[in-house]
Amino acid sequence: TIDPDRLLARLKQLGEIGRDGEGRLIRLAASDADRLGRDRFVAWAKASGLAVKVDRIGNIFALWSEPENAQEAPLMLGSHIDTVIDAGIYDGCYGVLAGLEVVATLKEAGLTPKRPVVVAAFTNEEGVRFSPDMLGSLCFAGGITPEEALAARGTDGKILGEELARIGYAGSDEVARPAAYIELHIEQGPVLEREGVAIGAVENLQGISWQRIILDGVANHAGTTPMTMRHDAGAAAASVITFLQARARASKTGTVATVGTIAFEPNAINVIPARAVFTVDLRDPDEASLKAHEKALADHLAKLEGITVTVERLARFEPVVFDQDLVAEIEMAAKARGHSVRRMTSGAGHDAQMISRITPAAMIFVPSIGGISHNPKELTPDADLVAGANVLLDVVRTLAFR
Amino acid sequence: TIDPDRLLARLKQLGEIGRDGEGRLIRLAASDADRLGRDRFVAWAKASGLAVKVDRIGNIFALWSEPENAQEAPLMLGSHIDTVIDAGIYDGCYGVLAGLEVVATLKEAGLTPKRPVVVAAFTNEEGVRFSPDMLGSLCFAGGITPEEALAARGTDGKILGEELARIGYAGSDEVARPAAYIELHIEQGPVLEREGVAIGAVENLQGISWQRIILDGVANHAGTTPMTMRHDAGAAAASVITFLQARARASKTGTVATVGTIAFEPNAINVIPARAVFTVDLRDPDEASLKAHEKALADHLAKLEGITVTVERLARFEPVVFDQDLVAEIEMAAKARGHSVRRMTSGAGHDAQMISRITPAAMIFVPSIGGISHNPKELTPDADLVAGANVLLDVVRTLAFR
Ligand SMILES: NC(=O)NCCC(=O)O
Ligand SMILES: NC(=O)NCCC(=O)O
Numbered sequence: 001t002i003d004p005d006r007l008l009a010r011l012k013q014l015g016e017i018g019r020d021g022e023g024r025l026i027r028l029a030a031s032d033a034d035r036l037g038r039d040r041f042v043a044w045a046k047a048s049g050l051a052v053k054v055d056r057i058g059n060i061f062a063l064w065s066e067p068e069n070a071q072e073a074p075l076m077l078g079s080h081i082d083t084v085i086d087a088g089i090y091d092g093c094y095g096v097l098a099g100l101e102v103v104a105t106l107k108e109a110g111l112t113p114k115r116p117v118v119v120a121a122f123t124n125e126e127g128v129r130f131s132p133d134m135l136g137s138l139c140f141a142g143g144i145t146p147e148e149a150l151a152a153r154g155t156d157g158k159i160l161g162e163e164l165a166r167i168g169y170a171g172s173d174e175v176a177r178p179a180a181y182i183e184l185h186i187e188q189g190p191v192l193e194r195e196g197v198a199i200g201a202v203e204n205l206q207g208i209s210w211q212r213i214i215l216d217g218v219a220n221h222a223g224t225t226p227m228t229m230r231h232d233a234g235a236a237a238a239s240v241i242t243f244l245q246a247r248a249r250a251s252k253t254g255t256v257a258t259v260g261t262i263a264f265e266p267n268a269i270n271v272i273p274a275r276a277v278f279t280v281d282l283r284d285p286d287e288a289s290l291k292a293h294e295k296a297l298a299d300h301l302a303k304l305e306g307i308t309v310t311v312e313r314l315a316r317f318e319p320v321v322f323d324q325d326l327v328a329e330i331e332m333a334a335k336a337r338g339h340s341v342r343r344m345t346s347g348a349g350h351d352a353q354m355i356s357r358i359t360p361a362a363m364i365f366v367p368s369i370g371g372i373s374h375n376p377k378e379l380t381p382d383a384d385l386v387a388g389a390n391v392l393l394d395v396v397r398t399l400a401f402r
Numbered sequence: 403t404i405d406p407d408r409l410l411a412r413l414k415q416l417g418e419i420g421r422d423g424e425g426r427l428i429r430l431a432a433s434d435a436d437r438l439g440r441d442r443f444v445a446w447a448k449a450s451g452l453a454v455k456v457d458r459i460g461n462i463f464a465l466w467s468e469p470e471n472a473q474e475a476p477l478m479l480g481s482h483i484d485t486v487i488d489a490g491i492y493d494g495c496y497g498v499l500a501g502l503e504v505v506a507t508l509k510e511a512g513l514t515p516k517r518p519v520v521v522a523a524f525t526n527e528e529g530v531r532f533s534p535d536m537l538g539s540l541c542f543a544g545g546i547t548p549e550e551a552l553a554a555r556g557t558d559g560k561i562l563g564e565e566l567a568r569i570g571y572a573g574s575d576e577v578a579r580p581a582a583y584i585e586l587h588i589e590q591g592p593v594l595e596r597e598g599v600a601i602g603a604v605e606n607l608q609g610i611s612w613q614r615i616i617l618d619g620v621a622n623h624a625g626t627t628p629m630t631m632r633h634d635a636g637a638a639a640a641s642v643i644t645f646l647q648a649r650a651r652a653s654k655t656g657t658v659a660t661v662g663t664i665a666f667e668p669n670a671i672n673v674i675p676a677r678a679v680f681t682v683d684l685r686d687p688d689e690a691s692l693k694a695h696e697k698a699l700a701d702h703l704a705k706l707e708g709i710t711v712t713v714e715r716l717a718r719f720e721p722v723v724f725d726q727d728l729v730a731e732i733e734m735a736a737k738a739r740g741h742s743v744r745r746m747t748s749g750a751g752h753d754a755q756m757i758s759r760i761t762p763a764a765m766i767f768v769p770s771i772g773g774i775s776h777n778p779k780e781l782t783p784d785a786d787l788v789a790g791a792n793v794l795l796d797v798v799r800t801l802a803f804r
Contacts, residue, residue: 085668086621086676128670189626208625210671219488221775222660222683223608224591224749227651229773234661235647241640249629258624259636260671266487267663268530269612269681269716271776274488279671281624314671347626371631373623374673 002393004386007101011385014040014081014097015089025089025376029082029124029135030058030160035167037081041096041121048104050119054171056146057139058123058164061175064103065116075113075400076178076359077102077392078120079185079351080136084128088378090385094366095184096121098389102396113400115179122351123164129154131210132315137351140175141358180326180399181361183352184392186380187344190371197342198387199334200365203327205346205353206254206285209294210315212277213240213301216308219266219274231306234264234273243300244280247293253286255293256347279314285345287318320353323360326395330364333394339387348373364391404795406788409503413787416442416483416499417491427491427778431484431526431537432460432562437569439483443498443523450506452521456573458548459541460525460566463577466505467518477515477802478580478761479504479794480522481587481753482538486530490780492787496768497586498523500791504798515802517581524753525566531556533612534717539753542577543760582728582801583763585754586794588782589746592773599744600789601736602767605729607748607755608656608687611696612717614679615642615703618710621668621676633708636666636675645702646682649695655688657695658749681716687747689720722755725762728801732766735796741789750775766793 017040018033020026027033038060042052045062053061065074079095099119106113122140127133130152139149150161164170187193192200217231241259248257258281265275280297284290301309327343334341344365346353352361366388369379419442420435422428429435440462444454447464455463467476481497501521508515524542529535532554541551552563566572589595594602619635643661650659660683667677682699686692703711729745736743746767748755754763768790771781 084673085670127672131671133672187626188623190628190631206625218774219777220773221590221750221777222662223610223658223685223751224589224770224775225658225773226592226656227647227653227658229592232647232660234664235643238640238643238647238661241637242644245629245634245637245640251629254628256625256627256629258634258672258674259640260624260666260673260675261669262636262664262666264662264664268487268776269533269662270529270535270660270683271486271662272660273662274777281672283625348623349625368626371622371627372620373626374670375621375623375676 002101002105002389007097007389008382008385010044010097011089011093014093018083024086025083026085026087027083028129029126030163030167032167034082038169041081044100048100048107050103053173053175054169055140055173055175056171057136057149058169058171059136059140060121062100062119063116064107066112069113069115072115073176073179074116074118075396076118076120076181077396078122079183080122080125082124082126084126084374086376088373088376090186090378090380091188091373092125094186094385098184098392101389102393105393114402115400117396117400118175125351127315130160133349134351134354137354141354143354143357178359181352181355181359182326182364182392182395183350184364184388185350186373187365187368188373189347189368191344192365192367193369193371195342198339198384199341199391200344201327201330201334201341202346202363202365203322203343204285205320205350206283207287207290207319208315208317208349209282209290211280212312212314213280214310215276215304217274217306220272222270222272225272230272232272233276233307236304236307237262237276237278240300244297247296251289253284253289255284255289257282283347285319317349317353320356322356322362326360326362329395329398330362330391333391336394337390339391364388404503404507404791409499409791410784410787412446412499413491413495416495420485426488427485428487429485430531431528432565432569434569436484437571440571443483446502450502450509452505455575455577456571457542457575457577458573459538459551460571460573461538461542462523464502464521465518466509468514471515471517474517475578475581476518476520477798478520478522478583479798480524481585482524482527484526484528486528486776488778490775490778492588492780492782493590493775494527496588496787500586500794503791504795507795508798516804517802519798519802520577520580527753529717532562535751536753536756539756543756545756545759580761583754583757583761584728584766584794584797585752586766586790587752588775589767589770590775591749591770593746594767594769595771595773597744600741600786601743601793602746603729603732603736603743604748604765604767605724605745606687607722607752608685609689609692609721610717610719610751611684611692613682614714614716615682616712617678617706619676619708622674624672624674627674632674634674635678635709638706638709639664639678639680642702646699649698653691655686655691657686657691659684685749687721719751719755722758724758724764728762728764731797731800732764732793735793738796739789739792741793766790
């Protein structure tokens, strides 16, 4: 059994790193705040006697290997420690710190696994600063070259490679392809809490489509320009948002649609917007349905009169089905601990989605109160956090010791 | 007849003051760029031997008075030299510089009017940085106290009074209430050009309603939050924009509706917006119709489910009817010069609208190519600019010399 106090204290400590003047947690990938968070993770890993490796895209790996197992493919645990803007403290950090806790527990018990166990903290999982999301794990899985990934430009115009070098996390280490990958994470959605279930065994993950859309119209005077003579980029953007809302609400596959960012130019009260720039986040567990929504969006954009449309694809990941044996393993471990468990879909994207390209992967979820995430009110009760970590411990005991 | 070359050259010169790195003209009220523009106007006024006065709200008055007429109520001409973001060079500046040109022409001809003639450059007409628009002329007309006006907070958080002091235009002069006010301006709309008419005699001006609307919802994860469980402030804002668009398009009174500014918080691609802040610019020549639109907007806002609504009134001006004798004077002067002329409504707000509260006022319009304004493509042909200035000259000869 893991040490609950150590895990919970570390979660809180890490959650204090990257607070702004208003107390908001903002630890965007490869920022100064991220550097401080990374340094803390590295210090904890070293305190447990783990070797720390950093690869080219800045993924950090805390490696527990012994002379007798060093040649085996490692079991990988992990998640990410970058955050969104005004974030909660659990998203990602829970999986990383629980991974560390599991390794420390096993190590302190004097056990030696049959294979190395490595805890990963992947770079830029959130995708708030750099696109696509899950960039570090995508790169580790070979889905994008390090050169391409390092060239990603942030919302602030900075280049990821330069930022990683600046914060001291542009590494050159290589880590062997893992034998399996298990990611423990808060659900970030309402299902487990609503059903009173303690543990989710995640068997699949919905597809994600991210686009940046730029609409160009014509700036003109808000008072003198008749409605029929306008090319209002802002009104066109609003029509796209309401269109997507209506489609997602009518969906039978559980589509979700979000426009999270927007900007108008020149952004003056009495000037018709010449330009509107916004992002679209479309998700669907069903690839055909996701494609249909993308097509409908493109058709809607093509019909905007007097507006020039530019579309940039920021991320596109198909739905993923996790390894059924690992999902069953998680279910068994949860039941053996006396927890209620259900199989479920992940609404969020996760590093496991990328790593599943190269090795069997699965995820363990714990409940999120009110289904709230990407919000400072994000909360999972301590007992659930401890339960999840112990299920992870048991899964690792099975996978790394056989 | 005025000196066309001097007028056109000065318009171009003033239009170069306040260009940013990308060549965009941005001379927001009480900014450093505005100071440079004001200094230039003052220098030109002094070069013509005019006395320069600055009142508490920073309005500049270039005064032509002679010992024999100094006791009479002055005739006032003028407009403003502040601009929007990425502006054209004619809006406001044309009226101010043509006023100066008319005075210089009459003075150089050795004439002495029966009353002083004063050319005003009013502070913050555009309302882009500080609300309400026409703030300087509203204050001059007694519609707002200097204390209130000086306390206005800009979009950048700065206080108008402090900014005026900083740029050296916090004055203490007083100028007598004028006997009449005439404002020459580009139409900024499409009517004159479409009808091939050279001069507009503006007989009324539509009502203006400006509001800032703040919608508060709940930030949550874009992937995990079902559509039915969202409190998406951004989607709510989009619904307001499409609602206003539809109403304005269906209007029989010529209503125009514009959302020119918007911001989401936290403004991250995969976070449901917790907050949307945007401005609404509603205008109508018919006060009852304007009121009905404001009411419909309030009703729509009240119906937004799960969203907290905060509304700030930024400006509210009823439609204004100008002085019929002055309008007739303008018509006659235009015809006497052989120009086609029509009576018309102003779609834009103008300082004349405020000054009409304290003295008979009217406006002269010249065509705007393509009806384009608040846009760097704003253009009035030189011949039309000269024609308008000569009509102003003739109107001044009538009003100031009788
Ligand atoms: N788990 C998580 O919040 N990932 C960020 C990527 C996403 O938006 O799904
Ligand atoms: N003339 C002009 O553009 N005035 C600015 C105020 C308004 O938006 O009408």
